[in-house]
Amino acid sequence: MTAIAHPSGHHEEHYPGGLLRWLTTTNHKDIGTMYMTFALVMFFVGGLMILAVRAELFQPGLQLMQPEFFNQLIGVHALVMIFAALMPAATGFANWMIPLMIGAPDMALPRLNNWGFWLLPPAAILLTLPFMLALFGIGDGAIATGWTFYAPLSVQGGMGIDFAILAVHILGISSIMGSINIIVTIFNMRAPGMTMMKLPLFAWGWLITAFLLIATLPVLAGAVTMLLTDRHFGTHFFNAAGGGDPILFQHLFWFFGHPEVYILLLPVWGLMPHVISAFSRKPTYGYTAQVYSFIAIGLLSVVVWAHHFFTAGMPVPALIYFMFSTMSISIPLAVLFFCWIATMWRGAMTFETPMLFAVGFIVLFGIAGLTGLVLADVAADAQYHHSYFVVAHFHYALFAGGIMGVMTGVYYWLPKWTGHMYSEKLGKLHFWLTVVAFNLTFIPQFFLGLAGMPRRIPDYALQFAEFNAISTVGAFILGLSQLLFAWNIWACVRGGPKAEARAWEGADGLEWELPSPPPHHSWETPPVIR
Amino acid sequence: MSIRVPASRTAAAPMAGRLRTWASLLPVASALPARDAVAAFSFNFPEPVTPIARETLAIHNEFMLIITILFVLVFAIMVYSMMNHRKRPGYEAATFTAPTSRLQWFWALLPFAILLFIDFILMGIPAVNAIIEMEDTKTKADMVLKVTGMQWKWQYEYPESGVKFVSTLATPRDQINNAEAKGEHYLLEVDNPVFLPVGKKVRILLTSTDVIHTWWVPQFGVKRDAIPGFLRETWVKIEKPGIYRGQCAELCGKDHGFMPVVVHAVPEAEFIAWQDAQKARIAAAASSSERTWSKDELMAAGKDVYGKQCAVCHQPEGQGLPPAFPALAGSKVVNTPLLSADGKMVPDGHVDRVMNGKAGTPMQAFRNTLSDADLAAVITFERNSFGNQRGDMIQPAQIKALRQEGSKP
Amino acid sequence: MDNAFSPEDLARRRSRSARLAWLIGGAVLFLYVAGFFLQR
Numbered sequence A: 001m002t003a004i005a006h007p008s009g010h011h012e013e014h015y016p017g018g019l020l021r022w023l024t025t026t027n028h029k030d031i032g033t034m035y036m037t038f039a040l041v042m043f044f045v046g047g048l049m050i051l052a053v054r055a056e057l058f059q060p061g062l063q064l065m066q067p068e069f070f071n072q073l074i075g076v077h078a079l080v081m082i083f084a085a086l087m088p089a090a091t092g093f094a095n096w097m098i099p100l101m102i103g104a105p106d107m108a109l110p111r112l113n114n115w116g117f118w119l120l121p122p123a124a125i126l127l128t129l130p131f132m133l134a135l136f137g138i139g140d141g142a143i144a145t146g147w148t149f150y151a152p153l154s155v156q157g158g159m160g161i162d163f164a165i166l167a168v169h170i171l172g173i174s175s176i177m178g179s180i181n182i183i184v185t186i187f188n189m190r191a192p193g194m195t196m197m198k199l200p201l202f203a204w205g206w207l208i209t210a211f212l213l214i215a216t217l218p219v220l221a222g223a224v225t226m227l228l229t230d231r232h233f234g235t236h237f238f239n240a241a242g243g244g245d246p247i248l249f250q251h252l253f254w255f256f257g258h259p260e261v262y263i264l265l266l267p268v269w270g271l272m273p274h275v276i277s278a279f280s281r282k283p284t285y286g287y288t289a290q291v292y293s294f295i296a297i298g299l300l301s302v303v304v305w306a307h308h309f310f311t312a313g314m315p316v317p318a319l320i321y322f323m324f325s326t327m328s329i330s331i332p333l334a335v336l337f338f339c340w341i342a343t344m345w346r347g348a349m350t351f352e353t354p355m356l357f358a359v360g361f362i363v364l365f366g367i368a369g370l371t372g373l374v375l376a377d378v379a380a381d382a383q384y385h386h387s388y389f390v391v392a393h394f395h396y397a398l399f400a401g402g403i404m405g406v407m408t409g410v411y412y413w414l415p416k417w418t419g420h421m422y423s424e425k426l427g428k429l430h431f432w433l434t435v436v437a438f439n440l441t442f443i444p445q446f447f448l449g450l451a452g453m454p455r456r457i458p459d460y461a462l463q464f465a466e467f468n469a470i471s472t473v474g475a476f477i478l479g480l481s482q483l484l485f486a487w488n489i490w491a492c493v494r495g496g497p498k499a500e501a502r503a504w505e506g507a508d509g510l511e512w513e514l515p516s517p518p519p520h521h522s523w524e525t526p527p528v529i530r
Numbered sequence B: 001m002s003i004r005v006p007a008s009r010t011a012a013a014p015m016a017g018r019l020r021t022w023a024s025l026l027p028v029a030s031a032l033p034a035r036d037a038v039a040a041f042s043f044n045f046p047e048p049v050t051p052i053a054r055e056t057l058a059i060h061n062e063f064m065l066i067i068t069i070l071f072v073l074v075f076a077i078m079v080y081s082m083m084n085h086r087k088r089p090g091y092e093a094a095t096f097t098a099p100t101s102r103l104q105w106f107w108a109l110l111p112f113a114i115l116l117f118i119d120f121i122l123m124g125i126p127a128v129n130a131i132i133e134m135e136d137t138k139t140k141a142d143m144v145l146k147v148t149g150m151q152w153k154w155q156y157e158y159p160e161s162g163v164k165f166v167s168t169l170a171t172p173r174d175q176i177n178n179a180e181a182k183g184e185h186y187l188l189e190v191d192n193p194v195f196l197p198v199g200k201k202v203r204i205l206l207t208s209t210d211v212i213h214t215w216w217v218p219q220f221g222v223k224r225d226a227i228p229g230f231l232r233e234t235w236v237k238i239e240k241p242g243i244y245r246g247q248c249a250e251l252c253g254k255d256h257g258f259m260p261v262v263v264h265a266v267p268e269a270e271f272i273a274w275q276d277a278q279k280a281r282i283a284a285a286a287s288s289s290e291r292t293w294s295k296d297e298l299m300a301a302g303k304d305v306y307g308k309q310c311a312v313c314h315q316p317e318g319q320g321l322p323p324a325f326p327a328l329a330g331s332k333v334v335n336t337p338l339l340s341a342d343g344k345m346v347p348d349g350h351v352d353r354v355m356n357g358k359a360g361t362p363m364q365a366f367r368n369t370l371s372d373a374d375l376a377a378v379i380t381f382e383r384n385s386f387g388n389q390r391g392d393m394i395q396p397a398q399i400k401a402l403r404q405e406g407s408k409p
Numbered sequence C: 001m002d003n004a005f006s007p008e009d010l011a012r013r014r015s016r017s018a019r020l021a022w023l024i025g026g027a028v029l030f031l032y033v034a035g036f037f038l039q040r
Helices: A018-024 A028-056 A067-102 A110-118 A120-135 A160-188 A201-232 A246-280 A287-301 A305-312 A316-328 A330-344 A353-375 A378-384 A388-418 A424-451 A462-494 B006-023 B051-084 B102-122 B124-135 B268-288 B295-314 B350-356 B372-383 B396-404 C007-035
Strands: B143-150 B153-158 B163-167 B194-197 B202-208 B213-217 B222-226 B232-236 B242-248 B260-266
Touching: A018 A028, A028 A067, A028 A110, A028 A120, A028 A388, A028 A462, A067 A120, A067 A160, A067 A201, A067 A246, A067 A388, A110 A120, A110 A160, A120 A160, A160 A201, A160 C007, A201 A246, A201 A287, A201 C007, A246 A287, A246 A305, A246 A330, A246 A353, A246 A388, A287 A330, A305 A316, A305 A378, A305 B222, A316 A330, A316 A378, A316 B102, A316 B124, A330 A353, A330 B051, A330 B102, A353 A378, A353 A388, A353 A424, A353 B051, A378 A388, A378 A424, A378 B051, A378 B124, A378 B222, A388 A424, A388 A462, A424 A462, B051 B102, B051 B124, B102 B124, B143 B194, B143 B213, B143 B222, B163 B268, B194 B268, B202 B213, B202 B222, B213 B260, B222 B232, B260 B268, B268 B372, B295 B372, B350 B372, B350 B396, B372 B396
Parallel strands: B143 B202, B194 B260
Antiparallel strands: B143 B153, B153 B163, B202 B232, B213 B222, B213 B242, B242 B260
């Protein structure tokens, strides 16, 4: 390993500087950086939207906005967080880390990679543009149906829906291109000796994610295209009066929508073992079991979609099938939890920020998993469904599971990316504020749901007032504490103590064999795989 | 949601009190009433009053117990590890990556056997039983209630007796806009509550005229989507008289948060008396469409109907909320001729729009929900208000004739 | 493999990747278009 020669970056002189560098770059690290930056910016955009919503919900009565605007904010918040923050963050990780971790010089298709990223900003603009247009009296604002586009409400809505349909198409194309690139890179660019069963778990997690994206995004694109033709070209896919079926839309949407949850989470489950193993100073427990669990979750995720609309009414056998298939996901998921904890067991742990986030992730994501198990039950689901119980549940999955997972990875690899160590003190403060504020925000929402508060309402009955007030206070602390995160990253990019090639004592993996930051071309000569 | 058990709430009361004092420091909060009658912190489902709701609560409690035990067990192990397996001088981390002995395999596989048992036996069996009971809408049903969701109100129909009415939010807009103190049942009160007899199995059929709504009363344990063009069904058998409140649970547009469900569960005799009164009311409304109304009568009745049915979108002063909800003041549609020369409906004219709605928009076909007199009154009112000065009027009898004409020409 | 990541090897890997990419892309497009002919 020590004999790796890094021919000085004589290519670098040919790269344009300034803005043009970023516009035309085909380098996986540059593109990865752009994805991460974009995700961080959109994370704050989506966060601002939901803070406005929480402010409105602080007290009963309409204080800050009218219901129409409220409905727009909740839907665009979800679309932004899912498609423009979490998914790009995961793709950013993939671009930065997969070539480093599998010993490849770059992604297999660098120009496709560049295109995949540059589709994102126009899509984000399309998604939020209707807000601006409405300010100038054009149209009636952004999509107001929630992120689910349910027909026929979306057939009835204004032009914000057309914008969202277009944005989703572009975001989908971008994701599919990114996925294709990741699949072919993993298949064809591995260093000699890097067999599939030696592949880092992060790459495995992303491989399954990429296949899920390719299998399900076309279905979403198809569904929203049908919606578009229903809206403007007189078709009746979802109109019962014309022989269509509104529930067909829900089937199509959730055939994409449920795997989407795992699309957001599999990259995180992939990076988690690396972090836990590094800070436990102990090799990953149950590598093979985790690989097969990823595959099993991927396969199960495409056959459970209808548990998202049990209350729409379906035959009893269908209800029972979707309930049990959903419950079965708990088995491979429990394997992952078992392996994470077994990796810690009898290790030599220290708790730097990435490890804190990893532990926080495991506990809080555990709550998401357990409440998910309960939600799978059709009879109880009738009470939970469409209520704040579900809202709390999926924020435990997507904030504590998704976003805190991404933060784990960011803190873990930031020294590798920037060559500097971030402020450990700020990182820990960020962690504790995030965890406390997150629970302050969402634990009350479980109780609100049980008490009978429906989701997506701009105003509520008086018995929900106290919990809503607490939740809003929590949300504002949560939102503000993320400024620490942004500041910590910024400071780390600008300077800080020099990071070693192996920034963490117990870190294992090819990425730590390269200097921090790595040279412009990662592995020009292949590493030797042990 | 409405029937509260004060005894179980006493523990939460001091905390609620503190919070209220704290909240009342804020200027907006001064609009909040003293709320001692309404429990503030509730940590579980409201009191169940149907067999389904009781079963759901039992299942929920069982599941919560199971997952709490799982959570505590799993994370106790993790916390133990985090406390004891730390880096320290002279302590060497282990290197195992898989079970190595038979005993270890046993301990590694045991949790999954337990989980399988929990999933498919402990949780699965009661769940399947509950599903079968929940979906059994037809056996021994005593009566039928048809619920139709529409933006943003519920229509209730008792097919056996022909009683049919619309139920809309009764909370004044001033309370919503914080201009006056909020009442006890803020947002959970309606003008025409639906009555159901206690102890009877009621089969509930659901549908919708525009978008998907969801009919939900938490204390019934029942939540079912109302889907346009399709019938869905569920059932309730209320065991305890009382007033039960719920809400629409599926985002259905602008006023999704403002279409509550209020059910009065009463003894059978009281239910029959109520139903007879409703029948008499409907008969009176039918006979009123036979006589000729004066313009003042129509205007007065129309103002009332407008306030209940139209003002939510077209606004109290007819100014609308463009572009989604057009203004009626100076509206092109309102200012079309009332009827064609031969007394027929003008296509896309005012009468047509009110009676038949406009496809693809929240403007619904009010022929389905309003009586002849109500339609005549509101049309007359709109033509002679908000600065519109058509000066003409239409009689309930004319509406009745137009109904026979069929829908759109 | 002694010539791993030599220009020829990289070119070979890239063209293999491009072929696979077109194949997947084609499958995606097929899925998308086929959906419209789906009868329920």
